[in-house]
Amino acid sequence: MTEEVAASFDYQIEKDDFKIAGSASSHIKKILKQLGLPNPLIRRASIIAYELEINLVIHTLGGSMRLEVHPDRVVILTEDIGPGIEDVDQAMTEGYSTANDTAREMGFGAGMGLPNIRRCSDEFSIRSTLGEGTWIRSEIHVG
Amino acid sequence: MKLREVKEILDAECLTDEACLDHEVEHAFGSDLMSDVLAFVDENTLLLTGLVNPQVIRTAEMMDIKQIVFVRGKRPADGTVRLAKANGIALLSTREILFTACGKLYEKGLRGVSIL
DSSP states (O other): OOOOOSEEEEEEEOTTOTTTTTHHHHHHHHHHHHTTOOHHHHHHHHHHHHHHHHHHHHHSSOEEEEEEEOSSEEEEEEEEOSOOOSOHHHHTSTTOOOOOHHHHHTTOOSSOHHHHHHHHOSEEEEEEETTTEEEEEEEEEOO | OBHHHHHHHTTOEEOSOGGGGGOBOOEEEEOSOHHHHHHHOOSSEEEEESOOSHHHHHHHHHHTOOEEEEOTTOOOOHHHHHHHHHTTOEEEEOSSOHHHHHHHHHHTTOOBOOOO
């Protein structure tokens, strides 16, 4: 696996900012299109990016998202500043959600986010420490 | 089914460029839950929803959904309509409730997204 990075982009995501939530994912989708990647890959990456971005808005105190485009893979990473997930296995279960009323009014909080990210990824990993934050890495293979 | 037919069947108002009415719709998905739209929808799908916030447009953009019908007479704010236009997404608004709107389209031959 090559370590060459063709391109990387970083985004700051604010807590509770529903008005512009999705703009980072929108940018990611446009970049992947410009790079001429196949449509099914762009679609999976867009879903992953958007679910991750919405998670940062809904569930965290804020954080960052990073897109890395390598010749053989696309990687999307997020890291937040807390509060961390108490039970990661439970958070990965379809239908389990801790979203508040505001998130639900916006159409989210069905407990589908993390399972959907894992489903769209070729490789997926999550680490979380309560009181510190959560780190998520999603990778899609190119070709 | 052309979006133009959807507009006629639902007696809907077009909130974006009328040129969008030539869009071809392959199947439909009715939901107020964007989480489920992100998990289940294919491209070329018509989304029917009662939610009108900007995240509906963002969800559609991510899923390559090019047409949305707002039910129960809902209309999004101007900024949300602009976001849709910028992304080439057609918006219709009908006074029908979600159940009736879906039923009328089904009766005319449009089918739901298969998730089975």
